[in-house]
Amino acid sequence: MPPISPNELSDEQRPFDEHVRQVMGGLRTPFTSTDESGALIGPFPVMLRFPGLARPLLEWFTTVTSGSVLSPRVREVAILTTGSRYGAAYELYSHSRIAAKIGLPDGVVAGLTAGQRPAGLTPEESVAHDVAAHLYTGAPLPGALYRSAVACFGECGTAELVFLIAQYAAISMVLNAYDVPLPPDAE
Known part of the structure; x- marks a missing residue:
């Protein structure tokens, strides 16, 4: 599933894309998470295509990672x-x-x-x-x-x-x- 460049995002995809970028930016990731056009890569092209299914998964991710007890x-x-x-x-x-x-x-x-x-x-x-x-x-x-x-x-x-x-x-x-x-x- 190819990445979706930021200028091709639908109105439904745009808020999800922004939220993912905010979460990723806060993590200061040492890996590549966008392509040369600035589109999100990794699991995110799939998630962007199905934001209704992916939104709960991202919420689960932020819940588990905030206030972590584990090192x-x-x-x-x-x-x-x-x-x-x-x-x-x-x-x-x-x-x-x-x-x-x-x-x-x-x-x-x-x-x-x-x-x-x-x-x-x-x-x-x-x-x-x-x-x-x-x-x-x-x-x-x-x-x-x-x-x-x-x-x-x-x-x-x-x-x-x-x-x-x-x-x-x-x-x-x-x-x-x-x-x-x-x-x-x-x-």
């Missing part, structure tokens, strides 16, 4: 673990860059994107990885893993982790359903 590193471990399970190329591209920017070592980022449980994770990062990897299997979390998550993050943090994983599973599915391409600067 940025724990969040990125969970996101990369989820993205690797789904093979969501744009998600892995963008969040690998975010993970590097916040200080996850290159070897850890490479291992996570390859679908591994890399050495060098902190105990909290290991729990986040294990929760994401296990939820991908479709089975309930084992009690011991759930208790480990609560011990690390508390009940609210564990809920945030679960909702974050669910959110990025959904984004991964959208990226894969529409075979979203990588930008030219992707390694």
Whole structure:
């Protein structure tokens, strides 16, 4: 699905485009999110074509990311673990860059994107990885893993982790359903 240049947006798409740009601008993203014409890329061309369906997903994203209990590193471990399970190329591209920017070592980022449980994770990062990897299997979390998550993050943090994983599973599915391409600067 090709990007929609800003001058081609419909009246229904324009407010959604502006909202996405506002959210992305506030994140200071270290990855490419627009093309040479200024059109949003990644999952956004799909979302712009279906703003009624995408608006709740973006609202969910901003709800889960505002006032986060989880550390940025724990969040990125969970996101990369989820993205690797789904093979969501744009998600892995963008969040690998975010993970590097916040200080996850290159070897850890490479291992996570390859679908591994890399050495060098902190105990909290290991729990986040294990929760994401296990939820991908479709089975309930084992009690011991759930208790480990609560011990690390508390009940609210564990809920945030679960909702974050669910959110990025959904984004991964959208990226894969529409075979979203990588930008030219992707390694």
